[in-house]
Amino acid sequence: MENKKIRVRFAPSPTGMLHIGGARTALFNWLYARHYNGTFVLRIEDTDQVRSTEEAVNVILEGMKWLGLDWDEGPGKGGEYSPYYQMQRLHLYQKYAKQLLKDKKAYYCYCTREELAESREKQSKENKSLKYDRHCLSLSEEDKKRYEAEGRKPVIRLKIPTKEIAFNDLLRGEVTFDGGLLSDFVIMKSDGIPTYNYAVVIDDALMKITDVMRGDDHISNTPKQIVIYEALGFDVPKFAHIPMIMGEDHAKLSKRHGAASVMEYRKMGYIPEALVNYIAHLGWSSGSNREIFSVEEIAKEFTLDKISKHAAVFSMEKLNWFNSEYLKKMPIDFLTKMLLPFLKEANYIENEENLSPAKNEYIKEVLKLMQGRIKNFSQFIDYADYFFVDKINIEPQAFGSVLNKEGVPGILQALEEKLSAIKCWDEESSENAVRKVASSLQIKGGQIIHPTRVALSGKKVGPGLFELMVVLGQDKTVKRLKKAIEKIKEAKNRK
RNA sequence: GCCCCCAUCGUCUAGGGGAUAGGACACCGCCCUUUCACGGCGGCGACAGGGGUUCAAAUCCCCUUGGGGGCACCA
DSSP states (O other): OOOOOOEEEEOOOOSSOOBHHHHHHHHHHHHHHHHTTOEEEEOBOOOOTTTOOHHHHHHHHHHHHHHTOOOSBBTTTBOTTOOOBGGGOHHHHHHHHHHHHHTTSEEEEOOOHHHHHHHHHHHHHTTOOOOOOOTTTTOOHHHHHHHHHTTOOOEEEEOOOSSEEEEEETTTEEEEEEGGGSOOOEEEOTTSOBOHHHHHHHHHHHTTOOEEEEEGGGGGGHHHHHHHHHHHTOOOOEEEEEOOEEOTTSSBOOGGGSOOBHHHHHHHTOOHHHHHHHHHTSSBOOSSSOOOOOHHHHHHHOOGGGBOSSOEEOOHHHHHHHHHHHHHHSOHHHHHHHHHHHHHHTTSSSOSTTOOHHHHHHHHHHHHHHTTTOSSHHHHHHHTGGGTOSSOOOOHHHIIIIISSTTHHHHHHHHHHHHHTOSSOSHHHHHHHHHHHHHHHTOOHHHHHHHHHHHHHSSSOOSOHHHHHHHHOHHHHHHHHHHHHHHHHHHHHHO
């Protein structure tokens, strides 16, 4: 085989978010480039005048950066083959279109949308494959002038040869199509902007892309593109069509399935490394029984033979598991830093930047308590609220079933007195206090532990009580116990 | 309708002529335990169907079925 340096690309169209499926395609290309020490190109396919927005471009770039998928050439980076925005490359598409026209491999078509629709409908009735009827294939100069006089703006269509078109897919082996069944598709729209199937080829060829890795929804586009490569005498790249990602109902992943956009996962508090690890496993596997890999480790092992051929269903449950694993294993300082924006957003802290060392330490300690209990940072906000607010919210169910019981105020009272007297506030002393109160009242530890937890956190579940008390501090612990006793009394009086 | 791709537990997958078909998530049970988690141990659970080829098929071939994608002046 040629030892050309591998060049791959990710070419999203900026018409919305960075989709999970797109991100996975980007990731596979990135991994492939890194594995073979190749070049990863990012190109923006913004030829859809109506739907493309600059904002969407930014969302995509941001998403890529968040995932850690850095590109070697593309927006913000430049490169030998710039520009990397298709709308800045119009002259190139026009140039090659002229050549195709001159070589009689493409032709002007003046048919209106109505005429086209009519023809398609007729074919549909006759159960034929839908293709252009070549009405304009051999128009005379007079015909063209007449149409132009009518005000018709022509498109340029590619003339598809009647022959077998085959390519060797790196994942699937040989795939063949009958050119006779393909339609003479439009390569240049009447406004002078190229269509996808045409622009892709010009750019991939000019940018010297060696391997085109993309979703298998592009398989049927491939023969059309090959016709263009051949018509222009370009080298045809290798193709690898990777399986798609589906929603739980096995339909194409979309908003209906919950979060389909990469940025939504960031908002929900997933760790990018975990997301990357998970989506890498959608269609790829190391061949071993290991699941947790750093992206570098995946790149090292990433080869085409380990990619499966069938679509994969995106599972939130499994993503949660990956995220929990990262939550448990990543350095606490790193996680603490990542948590700050969420605390800010929830108004648990004033400012992310000028945190006092003490406050930072406090957050870190709280996070340590929650680390093994949360699936993402959004959950942290819900589960750990009582560490950050003055007035805690006692869940009604917890109040009714645990606090508002016979004897509880007395127990809390006794504990509060014992705790107030502690000189050295640590886990050992607080546990001792609780145990002593329990034995003097002749009750089991649980009978005192459970109401205390609710009094301090408002919840029935959470970290071990003694570590919770230590992090919360003596002052707050005592105050909350008193407050709880009051509340129980209030509830009694109301009856 | 036409064309193309795909098919192992519910899900992600390993395996690719001879295996008790392996792992992970989820689920269930037990242990640990002050709750919830974590962790440990165990369990449930799959080769879509039918034909070939072969001494032997989950594995190779064909058909059927099922799923997915495409057939735009969208990408």
